Amino acid sequence: MFSLGIPLVAFVALLALSLYKYIIYPSFISPLAKVPNAHWSSSFSPIWILWVRYSRRENATLHQVHSKLGPVIRVGPSEISVNDVGSLRSVYGGGMEKGQWYAIFDNYGVPCMFSAAHSRPHSARKRMISNVYSKSYIHNSPAFAQQSEIILYDRLLPLIKSSISEGVDVLDMFFATTMDGITAYLFGTKNASNFLQNEEYRKHWLSLYYTRKRYTYFSQELPRLTRFLKKLHIYLIPTWVDDANKELEAWCKERCDATEDFLGASAKDSELANEPVVLGALVNGIEKEKSLKGTQSVLAEETLKYPELSIASEMIDHLAAGHETSGITLTFVSWHLSQDAALQKALRSELLSLPQTMLLSSNKRGIPNSKDLDTLPLLHAVIMETLRFSAAIPGNQPRMTPYPSCTVGEYEIPGGIRIGAQAHSVHRNPEIYPDPEKWDYKRWLDGPENKMSEEQKKERDRWFWAFSSGGRMCVGSNFAMHEMKLVIAAIYTNFTTHIVDDEGIEQADGYTSGPTSNKLVLRFEEVKD
Incomplete structure (x- = not known):
């Protein structure tokens, strides 16, 4: 008992x-x-x-x-x-x-700036590259200007012109454009991707990247269970996902190695477009961090211990985020514009007011001055409203x-x-953004057509959170905004767009999210002056 x-x-x-x-x-x-x-x-x-x-x-x-x-x-x-x-x-x-x-x-088994758990190593890495992602640097960078000119005039616009009156999957096209843009800024045009012209490899790369994205849930939400079951040879994540990640990492590492060889070459390339702006800044930053005396760097156990892998980890993070978020936003911008012929016409009129236009019929090829581009209220408004309505990263950002x-x-x-x-x-706060489920670019205009008070406009701007906020907000926000403005300017100066197939255009629910169908088919028509 x-x-x-x-x-x-x-x-x-x-x-x-x-x-x-x-x-x-x-x-x-x-x-x-x-x-x-x-x-x-x-x-x-x-x-x-x-x-x-x-x-x-x-x-x-x-x-x-x-x-x-x-x-x-x-x-x-x-x-x-x-x-x-x-x-x-x-x-x-x-x-x-x-x-x-x-x-x-x-x-590659090492953190990048984005994944750094603590603020001190994040800040140390951010200091190395924040300057080259600043608005003033991007707007005044000869390398960025030449890279953009090559991508837009030699690749994107000819591709569109060759497909006049045909249906084009613009999500695929914009992913190619933004990948070529961000990798050119990372590695220089010589070692960057050329997805716009290499369709076969582009589709292979994007297939690897996007099919593996479906399997992030278990690693993020149930990491211990995932690791435990893996030891028992029970795989919540298919083994081919590891193979896809390895191939993507190898592709990026190959570009990193080629770019570092380029930087170390005694004979310097005079072509400004070949300047690896971001990777060069990161290499210089690491060298400066190594030379610190009298104190141990907060990066000693990661970045300085594995410099080549740390550089590659940073670069693959930038090219992944840089192509995906901007590509998604450009897709949704073009969808909204394609539903409104009058808005396209007004936008083109605004773009033609630039001192340096992007008219293909003009003999003066060039990129608009950044300050002139930033004065265009309609261009700015359609991008801002799209970022509000369909933020490319709409999901939770935990701390x-x-x-x-x-x-x-x-x-x-x-x-x-x-x-x-x-x-x-x-x-989607209705007190800040009235009728929040409506895409309304006019809420971002500051002229007489916008009835908001100055205080309401301040609140509108304070609540805008497409790039997060604080010390760890998106380091590439200025790059993304300027790149998207240039792409929209290049297209809508020369073409009009019309919907062919927008089934599944609704935004998917997730951390980084594009259309549920993962496509948008538009038809381009050349504007005749």
Whole structure:
């Protein structure tokens, strides 16, 4: 009797302790218990949010919950979602660090700037390249100007002209354009991609890149389970995904090696377009970091220990993000323009007002002055509204709360909690963006056609979050904006676009998201003056 009683008491005690630790405390006693639950189970189980993410409906679901419960919600036992400018400032402007979720962006087994978990190594790496991604540097870079001229005049515009009256998958075309653009800036035109003219390899590369993207869920959300099952030869992620990643990494490493050989050559290439702007800045930055005396670099254990792999990791991150986000945005811009012939006409009229136009019929080939390009309100407005309405990265961008705790909104949040916001929701606040589900470029115009007050315009700009915010916001935002303006200017100065097949144009739900169909077919017509 006594011997039976001890196991029973132990079992009851263990059960009571488990109930307290996993249900009672998180649901009723924890500081997080004051935060509204997105789902009835959110306080004690992550299953609901894991299923939502697995089902690829996180953006829409969390936006719906925020609309009902407010700007701070609890989506799991140790996870918070936020949705207002004050919370964005606390999370992204307050120095909260990244967590294990970003390890999937480590390439070649080493972190890049984007995946660096802590702010100090991130800042050290950012200092090496932030100058060449600054607006003033890009706008005044002879290398960028020549690279853009080659890509637009020798590749993109001839490709479009050769396909007049035929249907063109512009998502594929824009991915090629932006890949050629970003790799030229990274490696110089000599060692960059030429996807616009090499269609066969472009389709192979993009197939590798995009088919493997479907399998990021398990590595990001269930990394321990994924690793454990892999040891038992149970693969949640198909083995061919590793093969695809290896081929993509090898492709990038080959360009890195060729570019470093180019930089080390005694005879310098006089062609400005061949200047590897970003890789050159990174190589110089690493050399300077190595020469520091009297103190150990915060990059000693990663970047300086594996310099070649660290450079390659940085480059593949830039070319991946640089081609995908801009390619998606250009696709959605062209879709909206293709539905409005009058808007296309007004845009062309604005583009023709530039001192340096991009008319193919002109004998004066060249790239518009960046300052002139930035004065075009309609061009700026259609891009900004597309970035608001269909941000290329609409998904959650998580951070980790600092120990012992921090304040977010009206709540005290313990340390070690995953917390994040998503542009999809931030951009759909009806108080800031009236009728948010309508694409309305006029909300970004500052002329008499826009009835917003100056204070409303300030709020409009404060809530714009397509490039994130804080010290870890997108380093390539200036490059992306200028590149997209040039591409739109080149196309709509010379052509009009018309929809052939836009089935599935709705934006997919996910972290980085294009059309659900992964295509948009348009027909181009040359404008005759």
